[in-house]
Amino acid sequence: MSTTDTGERRRSSDARPVITDLIDEATVQSIGEEAWVALVGEEEPLVPLLGKLPDDVLSSWVDVVGPWIGSVVLTTGRQTAAELTRALLGDSAPELLDHEDVADAFGEIANVVGGNVKAALPGPSALGLPEVGDAPVVRNPADVCRVEVLWRGQALAISVQGALPPLPVPSHPHHEKEVSL
Amino acid sequence: MKILVADDSRAMRQIVIRTLRQAGYDDHDIVEAEDGADALSKVSSEQPDLVLSDWNMPNMTGFECLQAMRSAGSVVPFGFVTSEGSPEMREKAASAGAMFLIAKPFTEDTFREHLDGMLA
Numbered sequence: 001m002s003t004t005d006t007g008e009r010r011r012s013s014d015a016r017p018v019i020t021d022l023i024d025e026a027t028v029q030s031i032g033e034e035a036w037v038a039l040v041g042e043e044e045p046l047v048p049l050l051g052k053l054p055d056d057v058l059s060s061w062v063d064v065v066g067p068w069i070g071s072v073v074l075t076t077g078r079q080t081a082a083e084l085t086r087a088l089l090g091d092s093a094p095e096l097l098d099h100e101d102v103a104d105a106f107g108e109i110a111n112v113v114g115g116n117v118k119a120a121l122p123g124p125s126a127l128g129l130p131e132v133g134d135a136p137v138v139r140n141p142a143d144v145c146r147v148e149v150l151w152r153g154q155a156l157a158i159s160v161q162g163a164l165p166p167l168p169v170p171s172h173p174h175h176e177k178e179v180s181l
Numbered sequence: 182m183k184i185l186v187a188d189d190s191r192a193m194r195q196i197v198i199r200t201l202r203q204a205g206y207d208d209h210d211i212v213e214a215e216d217g218a219d220a221l222s223k224v225s226s227e228q229p230d231l232v233l234s235d236w237n238m239p240n241m242t243g244f245e246c247l248q249a250m251r252s253a254g255s256v257v258p259f260g261f262v263t264s265e266g267s268p269e270m271r272e273k274a275a276s277a278g279a280m281f282l283i284a285k286p287f288t289e290d291t292f293r294e295h296l297d298g299m300l301a
Contacts, residue, residue: 035285035286037286038285038287038288039196039286088192088195088196089192090195090199101191101192104190104192105192108190108192108193111190111237111285115263115265115284116284116286118265119265123267123269127237127265129189129237130190
C-alpha cells in the first residue's frame with residue numbers, strides 16, 4: 001500500500017513557535033514589575049491599568065535570536081522615558097538630560113526586561129544590545145504578547161513581538177482544482 | 182579595596198554603585214569601565230581587587246574580558262552582573278572562572294549574599 005506525502009507532517013514539524021505558545025501576559029507583566037521595583041524603586045511600581053499612549057512616543061528594545069526570533073520592546077511617551085531616566089540615575093542625573101542619557105537608561109530597562117524574557121523562552125538564544133528609537137514593525141500580529149501598564153499615571157507598553165512574517169498557509173494540492181490556461 | 186564596575190550603560194553603573202553603597206560597601210574605591218576592552222585595560226592599570234562586569238557589551242563582552250584576564254594569568258576575583266541569569270549562562274560563567282553571577286534586576290540583599298565573604 002502506498003501513501004501520498006502531502007507534506008503535512010513535514011510542515012507541522014517545521015512550524016515556528018509563536019510567542020503566545022511560549023510565554024503569557026502574566027509572566028511578561030511580572031518580569032516588568034520586578035524590573036521596575038529593582039531599578040526604579042518600590043515607591044513607584046508599574047500599575048496594571050490600561051492607559052493611552054501619547055502621540056510622541058519613544059521605544060527601547062533588545063532582540064532575542066534563538067528558537068524564537070523577535071524583540072522585547074518598551075514603548076512610552078518621550079516625556080515619561082525622560083522621567084524614567086531621572087528615576088534610574090537618581091542623584092547622579094544631570095540637570096539637563098540629553099538624548100544619550102535617555103537612550104542609555106531606557107535602553108537598559110529594555111535590556112533587563114529582555115534578558116528575563118529570554119530566560120523564560122526555550123534556548124539557546126542570544127540577546128542583542130539595547131536600541132532606542134521607533135519600535136520595530138509588528139510583522140505577524142499572531143506573534144505578539146503585549147501588556148499595557150501605567151507608571152506615574154502614564155501609559156507604557158511591553159511588547160514581546162516576533163520579527164518574522166507569518167508562514168504561508170499550507171496548500172493542499174490534492175484538494176485544489178487545477179485550472180488550465 | 183578597589184572595585185571595577187564594567188557596564189556599557191552609565192545608568193546601570195550608577196545603579197550597581199548605588200546598590201553597593203546600600204548593601205553597606207560604601208568605603209571601597211570604585212573605578213568604572215564602559216565595555217570589556219576598557220575593563221581589561223583597567224584591570225592592568227588600576228589593579229582592582231574585584232571586577233563586577235556586565236556580560237553583553239560592545240567592543241568586548243564581559244565574558245571575553247574574563248577569558249582574556251585568565252589567559253593573561255590574572256586571578257582577580259570576577260563576578261558577572263547581567264540581565265541573563267539562565268542556568269547555561271551561570272555554568273558558562275563558572276567554567277570560565279567567574280566567582281558568581283548576579284542577575285539583573287538585583288537587590289542589595291543579592292549583593293550581600295555574593296559579596297559578604299569578599300568585602301565585609
